[in-house]
Amino acid sequence: MHTNEGEHQVGRQRRRRHSAEFKAEVIAACQQPGVSIAAVALAHGLNANLLRHWIIKQERAEATPAQVATPSNTASTDVKHDFVPVTVAPERNRDDNIRVELRRGATTVTVVWPMSAAADCAAWLRELLR
Known part of the structure; x- marks a missing residue:
């Protein structure tokens, strides 16, 4: 499994793009009991704020209409x-x-x-x- 889609760029640093598979794996690691999001982010070379953003985005996507207060x-x-x-x-x-x-x-x-x-x-x- 690759964290980046495409080949490594030489020269100026580009924004990394992570595959959906990688994101799902990292998010699943965060959902284990007693696991720190910051520790998982550090272990995978990610910013903890970025990882939290991915988690929130997934939770919103999984929310059903009955769970969202309207x-x-x-x-x-x-x-x-x-x-x-x-x-x-x-x-x-x-x-x-x-x-x-x-x-x-x-x-x-x-x-x-x-x-x-x-x-x-x-x-x-x-x-x-x-």
Whole structure:
């Protein structure tokens, strides 16, 4: 297998072109558990940023329409939502409470925490968003 397509150029250095087979092999090496992209890039004489670009490009090509969030499918209950929309109130609550409003479909849940328990609220939100 060759990393470059074509013959080696003499003289001024040219941009290297890597075969699809080489790219697939290097990307597969990166997907092994516990493997560093930088280490794989170094072992193959590549820039780690270039290798990361190849990985992202392949992941986007493999993504199915159900995995890509679009306005038409964000209301679907079958899609796993990683983004939680948050509305920031322009004015502060008069009673100094933290108000969290969660929406999923037609269901809305409002949670009110006293400002004195802000750390507890943050811990609860971290656990909720795991």
